[in-house]
Amino acid sequence: MHPYDHARSSARRFGGQWQDYYPCHAWFDATKAVQCRFTHRALRHHIEGVGEAVLIFGPSVVNSDGVEVATKLLGMQHLEEDCAHPPYAAVWLIDFDMPNWMPTSEPDSAELANASAVRFGGDPSAYLPLHSWFLETRNWSGGPEHLAFRHHAFGIFEAEARFGPALGIGSGRRVPTRVVAERHVQTVLGRIPATVDILRRIKGARWMLQATSPQKLGLD
Helix, strand or coil: CCHHHHHHHHHHHHCCCHHHCHHHHHHHHHHHHCCCCHHHHHHCCCHHHHHHHHHHHCCEEECCCCCEEEHHHHHHHHHHHHHCCCCCHHHHHCCCCCCCCCCCCCCCHHHHHHHHHHHHCCCHHHCHHHHHHHHHHHHCCCCHHHHHHCCCHHHHHHHHHHHCCEEEEECCEEEEHHHHHHHHHHHHHCCCCCHHHHHCCCCCCHHHHCCCCCCCCCCC
16 A cells, blocks of 8 residues: 555544544555665564664654554554564565575674774764664664664665764764765675565565555455
């Protein structure tokens, strides 16, 4: 479904107007910009993605009726309408076609932060949140395939949206977030892959195609 339809569904469930919920639903579906195929959902359509939405939009959205609606509820509604059963991130990577350039080991976020401080200046603590964000997907899937969620071109721009256009590194100095993010991905993978090159390695499954329709929801 389109974010507009998800938003209309939210308004029917929780009150208010569809415009109250559109930004949240549009965030989940923004990954379609990199691949107009259902596997684009692997980047955000999962339980962990709902948690990310809560961090971005806050714990609740106040609708035009003045009612607070939990962001988690909106995220779970979106997943239910697109995937039937809300999946965990790891489910998307079942039978993932691992590229031969995916590393078998990775530096930790502290090592990467130290390297960034040497390269760009400032204290490692200025870089640690960004490097930790990239690598927190280790908690989503056990093997190196977890890198598929953020270590690519879209993930770099996602980091920029999350941390702002520049990182403050002390004494009034700043370094472009995208530059640091690009160096992170290059260091970990030895390259910066196009996001579509990652998504095409996800094996399609029937549950990924079980999105409902506005008609089934009685919206049209």
